[in-house]
Amino acid sequence: MTRTHRTLETKDVRPGTEVVLAGWVSRRRDLGSLIFVDLRDRSGIVQLVFDTAKGTTKTAMELGDELRSEYVLTVQGTVELRDEKSVNPKLETGRVEVVVKELQILNGSKTPPFYIQNDVDVDETVRLRHRYLDLRRPQMQQMLMLRHRVNQSLRSYLNEQEFVEVETPILTKSTPEGARDYLVPSRLQTGSFYALPQSPQLFKQLLMVSGLERYYQFARCFRDEDLRADRQPEFTQLDIEQSFVPLETFQSMMEEMLQRVFQDVLGVEVQRPFLRMSYAEAMDTYGSDKPDLRFGMPIVRLDEAVADTAFRVFKDAIAAGGTVRALVAPGCAGYSRKQVDDLTKFVAPYGLKGLATVAVTEDGIKSSIAKFLTDDEMQRLVSAAGAGTGDLILIAAAEISVVRQALGALRLHLGEDLQLIDENIYKFLWVVDFPLLSYDEEEGRYVAEHHPFTMPKWEDLDKLESDPGSVRAQAYDMVLNGYEIGGGSMRIYQREVQERMFRALGFTMEEARKQFGFLLDAFEYGTPPHGGIAFGLDRLVMIMGHGKSLRDCIAFPKTSSGTDLLMSAPSGVSEAQLDVLHLSLRKGKPVEPLV
Structure with a gap:
């Protein structure tokens, strides 16, 4: 039949x-x-x-x-x-x-180890060991079909805009300034190694040197880094690069592409232009460079409002160069002591020693620090926070970085706990004006915030040697619902600027030529101005399909420890295989595979 x-x-x-x-x-x-x-x-x-x-x-x-x-x-x-x-x-x-x-x-079929149905209550390791059965569940099939439709829509748009799809090598050269590489030993060149690409960054820039002008690729990328729910050791990114196009025009094109995808796949109308926010504003207001804008609850500064109080915690934090900032939790003035203690425990791992609280109730103000502030000081604090009757003010006083991180995480926690987030809303945002460099105390030098090929903002270029920490980058992240779904920049395309960048990163010119001589040489043959972006395809599909982790939208994913439970990888290899590669393993305690 x-x-x-x-x-x-x-x-x-x-x-x-x-x-x-x-x-x-x-x-x-x-x-x-x-x-x-x-x-x-x-x-x-x-x-x-x-x-x-x-x-x-x-x-x-x-x-x-x-x-x-x-x-x-x-x-x-x-x-x-x-x-x-x-x-x-x-x-x-x-x-x-x-x-x-x-x-x-x-x-026929043996009795499956779990029911083939949506929202099955079974340990994820069992599902991953029998992934071929897990993929029979309707929600998993729907996620893979959604991913297929996303791919088709993206390809259709880029093809219409005359981008050319080009495949770049998987076996390439290990370079510094990124996450750890996955290394592949060469059999023919004893003692030498390939690296699996963390991104096609250098190749796509060389394609711009070649005159291709518009390129894209659904690129497999590999990073040997610690994992979490929205990370995988191998992932797919939509890699895009374009020459001769101003930043604003390029960003507008990317907005139009995402607008098309959401209309084609979900029937959702995305409004343009997307909001733009500086890195500094995002960190100050939301404690994150990827803020979730589906709900409010911004971080508010209280430094001026509490500057004259006698409360030592506030005074000492400000005197030490720190800050006093707060979140206003709507409708939470009635929180119990235990609920407040739970919030204090939540922020502790971020380095915050405690939270001061002010509850604005119909019967007046109730606060854990009431005895340290006068009535006028308390009123100024409540007014500066913008709190109303029924609200709970949660105050942190510490170093700026600690306060931002702790309150940023607490904001998201409360957003979910108070059910302020509508999963059917999609809030896009460009975060711009990132720092070009940051100082790494362990390495004792500056490192690139994005990568060493990012163009500094032209007005900051003269400070690259004298004040590198203040230089802003022509870099931009696209954020959606609290996730970074894409990151890109305008690129350095002049050899002299690229050499200055390498020196700012602590490279000697000999080291720079050894690692990136091919790129520096290419810049001497008429390199056009260019820039691009890479979208995390797995993450985009996860958000569009309301998945809980990247494993929900990848056909054959790894666990949080990078293990493939279906294929039992990574695994040992034979002595004969090692001999061919002229490798031997150090003797020591065997490492148990992680789940």
Whole structure:
């Protein structure tokens, strides 16, 4: 039997139409003279009915009695309307059923280790060990289909704009100034190593030197770094580079591309232009360079309001060059002592020793620091915070970096806890004017905030040698709902500027030429001004599909420790394989694989 329809298509065919379907048994119910089977394929589920009174053959009825969950089969039958009492509104095909005439069992199945259904309550390690079964769940199939549609929409837009898709090498050169590389030993060049690319950055800049003008690639990238829910050791980014285009024009084009994708895939109308916010403003107002703008609750400065108080905690923090800042939690004035203590425990890992609280109630102000402030000082504090009746002010006093980080995290925690976040809203933002460099105390030198090929803002270029920490970058991140989904910059394209950048990073010219001589040489052959961006495709799909982690939108992901439970990777290799590569392992305590 050759399949004629998918299960979802049965809802649109004329009753009495004969169809051939194929798929997996999702559920089976045996009522003796009647057998009901939910047949699942990629498109959905439809109910099959085995009933000799309606034409099911004796052989098909006997085979129907053998069916169990996840058997794969093909059936021939007739589409019929269900009677009104048996309509299933939870199924798209719930108004029809297929009365089976013939059945062929294509393959049996062991009892699966978990139910093949959405929101299954099972340990994730079990799901990942049996990922081929996990991917049968409708929500996983829908996520992969969403990812496919996102890819198609992105490609369509870029092709229309005359970008050219180019593949760049996977085996490349290890370079400093980034995360740890994954290294691949060379068999033919003993003692030498390739590196898997952390991004195609250098190659796409060389493509601009080549005169290609507009390039894109769905690039596989690899970074050997500590993982979390929104990170994977290998990931996919949409890599884009363009020559001869001003920054504002390029950003507008990227906005239009994302607007197209959300319309094509979700039917959501994204408003342009996207909001722009400086790095300094984002950190001051939200304690993060990727603020979630789906709700308010900004961080407010109280330095001036409390400058004259006798409260030592505030006075000492300001005198030491720190700050006093606060969050106003709406409607939380009635929080119990335990609830406030829980918030204090929450911020402790960020280096904050405590939180002062001020509750604005209908009966007046109640505060943990009331005895340290006069009534006038307390009123100035409440006014500066912008709090109203029913609100709770949460105050932090410490170093600026500690206060920002702690209150930024607390803001997100409260946003979720107070249910202030609407998951169906998409808030885009450009964060701009990043610092070009930051000082690394451990290394005793400046390091690049983005990468060493980022162009400084022209008005700051003269400070690259005299005051490198104050130089701003022509860099920009696209943020969506509290996630950085893309990061890019205008690039250095003149050799003299690139050499100055390397010197600011502590490179000698000999070291720079050894690592990046090919790039410096290329800059001497008419390199155009250019810039670009890389979008985290996995992260974008996760947000669009309301996934909880990147593993929800990658077909075969790794665990949080970088382990592939399905393939049991990484794994050991034989002595013969090591000998070919002229490698040997240090003797020592064997490392147990992590889950």
